[in-house]
Amino acid sequence: MIKLAEHKEYTQDQSIQSLPAPSRVYLPLSQHLGKHCLPEVKAGDTVNLGQRIAGIQAHVWAPVHASVSGKVAGIQDWAHPVLSRCKAIVIENDGEDRVVAGLKQRSKEEVRSLSPEQVRAIALEAGIVGMGGATFPAHVKLNPPKPIDTLIINGAECEPYLTSDSRLMVEYHYQLLLGIEAVAACLGVKNVYVGIEENKPDAIKAMRAQLRDNGWHLRVLSSRYPQGGEKQLIKNVLSREVPRGKLPFDVGVVVHNVATVFALYEALYFSKPLYERLVTVTGSLFEHPKNLRVRLGTPIKELIAYCGPLREEPAKIIMGGPMMGIAQYSDDVPVIKSSGGVLLLSGDEARQLSEEPCIRCGACVRECPVGLMPTSIDLCGRAELWQQAKEYGALDCIECGVCSYVCPAGRNLVQSIKRAKLEAVK
Ligand code: SF4
Ligand code: SF4
Structure with missing residues (x-):
């Protein structure tokens, strides 16, 4: 794992606001x-x-x-x-926010009496997916095909600049506790860990107080990248190694991100479908960087305008953080279920390398935390050889962006690997 400049200071103390x-x-x-x-x-x-x-x-x-x-x-x-x-x-x-009929509120007792099948059906009905960026449908993850003994809640938020998970833990720790309880009950596990990087003292304090009474565990992790990758998290929290080609449930673990757990809480207690999410809007160019609650489908230019004015025109607009995020060609692009951040970089901050052919230096292969050959998957992706990309282990990629970060040829490896992953499972 590598140490990166964190740049969380822009928004880590910014309370969550709602974008109109x-x-x-x-x-x-x-x-x-x-x-x-x-x-x-x-x-x-x-x-x-x-x-x-x-x-x-x-x-x-x-x-x-x-x-x-x-x-x-x-x-x-x-x-x-x-x-x-x-x-x-x-x-x-139409500006009326006319809510669809039949959204049922449930009490704590009603949620506690739901069967695992009912919890999964509610998660599916609400359209909940992994909101840490993976976008794997939550109802599938709540139904592991093998017995599991441990649930890990991912509050690492290791991506530089992003702070919305941290704010969620600070401001909604009680609701998260109810969500964690429901997820643990659905999975039938008592062994629960919450992993948070040490650079989030307020979130650690808030979550520690909530976890103490439940016999659940808090793991304070070193701030290194990609600490929040599922396999890294499992290794650092439980000292279990997920073999290549295997998934967390193969070692008896399920990992859910805090934002996903919060969405599950809202679905279970209020039947609320996933139609909005938290987004960190950040970078040195903003006069007023913020953590915003945003309706899905909102073009990011609305978020940028709300946090402006800008100190200068951005050289790069990134959806997500600088490591796992994707550079955007248009500010018309909408917030979707996986959009945790909008980051603007100035010319000085953006790495302005143009893409060059691979020089076969091997840096991406050496640094990949899951032992892949990013350069090969990238080539398959660009040639639209989805099956071959899969054979090279594209689905094991945790989209950490380390390969792009270390590539001296400036290749957008993670971007092309992400696309290959999406296409390979269609
Ligand atoms: S291929 Fe790149 S993005 Fe994927 S896990 Fe390896 S280093 Fe990270
Ligand atoms: S780091 Fe870049 S240049 Fe080096 S092998 Fe990987 S893709 Fe090629």
Whole structure:
């Protein structure tokens, strides 16, 4: 693991604020790992906030919900933060926030009496996916195919600049506790760990107080990158090694990110579908960097304007953090379920290397924390050889960005590997 400059100071003390809903949202049909959804509405339809508007029958999938109430303006190709472009359902916001009927509130006792099947059905219905960036549908992860004995809650947030997970733990620790309790009960485990990097003293303090009474454990981890990768976390919290090609459940563990657990809490207690998320809007160019609660489908230019004015024009717009994030060609790109941050870099801050051919230096292979050959997967990805990319272990990639960071040829390795992963599981 490597030590990086953290740059958390811009937003680590910024309380969560809500960004006003935009006049139009652009909700892509692909916001998760797995099959793209199909639209269930058409142009001219009136929709309510939280209404399911797209879905598909598959093992690995999650539905899409309306993040505003209003009229469907159309279904069109639109900028996508990962796929470059993707079909999106465009909704004209009527400003009424008319919530879809039938969203049931549940008491603590009612949630505690839900069966694992019911919890999984609620997670699926709410469209919850891994919000740390992996976007793996939560209902699948709540149903591991092998017996597990330990749940790890990932509060590491090792990506530089990003602080929304940290703020979630500081401001919503009680709700997180209820979410963790429900996830642990669904998985049938008593052994629960929460892993947080040592650079988040406020989150550590808040979570420690909540965990103490439950007999759960807090692990304070060193601030090194990629501490929050599932396999690294399992190794550093439990001293268990997940072999190459295997998944956490192969060593008896399930890992959920704190933001995912919070979304599950909201789904279980309020039947709230995943139509908004926390986003850190950050970087030295902002006069007012913030942690925002944002409706999915909001173009990032709205977030940028809300946190402005800008000190100068950005040289680079990144969706996510500097390591795992993806540089964007347009500020029309919408916030989706995996969007944890919007980072603007100045010319001095951005690495302005143009992409050069691979010089076969081997740096990416040496530094990859899961022992992959990023250069080979990248080449397969660029040639759209998805099956071959899979054979090279693309699905084991934790998207940490270390390979891109160390590449002297400036190759956007992680970006191309991310695409290969998405395509390989279609
Ligand atoms: S291939 Fe690159 S992004 Fe993937 S795990 Fe290895 S270093 Fe990280
Ligand atoms: S680090 Fe870059 S140049 Fe070196 S082998 Fe990997 S892709 Fe090629």
